[in-house]
Amino acid sequence: MTSLEKPNIAGHMFDVVVIGGGISGLAAAKLLSEYKINVLVLEARDRVGGRTYTVRNEHVKWVDVGGAYVGPTQNRILRLSKELGIETYKVNVNERLVQYVKVSLTFYSYDQFKNILFEK
Structure with a gap:
């Protein structure tokens, strides 16, 4: 299934429906699913990530257009990025x-x- 395809959820029951596939919604869904809770994430856009989004194209290697900075005191997001294998770097x-x-x-x-x- 690609990110643009809609899953067939007819007849499925969910314990929790998370509205929004931004970092908070995805983190909540991850935590709930670790406890074997059946979760559905609904996102209005054709991608997840919310305000966290990196543009890549032929003109620039990458440009962060939102949610681009994690400070040294933001332990929860740093821990989550480590769990998900997301590379961090100093700016x-x-x-x-x-x-x-x-x-x-x-x-x-x-x-x-x-x-x-x-x-x-």
Whole structure:
């Protein structure tokens, strides 16, 4: 079955119906199915992933157009990506990050910006 084909669910009973095939819906369905709960995921688009989507074409290797960043404190999504074999990589390690507030422009290294965002 391709992603565009509709499954034949007539006559099937489901314990849970998850509305939305974004990261939260897929994570919920995964967790429920691990407990042998019969789950159906309904997604309106012709793909799953929700706002997490990477465009690949002949002009660019890839461009993340949503849900592109996972911070170092987002343990649940990092654990889920590891379970699913999704490769993670550091971004902007050697680049300067820019923060624009009203009329001032400030440049930060990655570590400086990370410390500002996630200071305890």
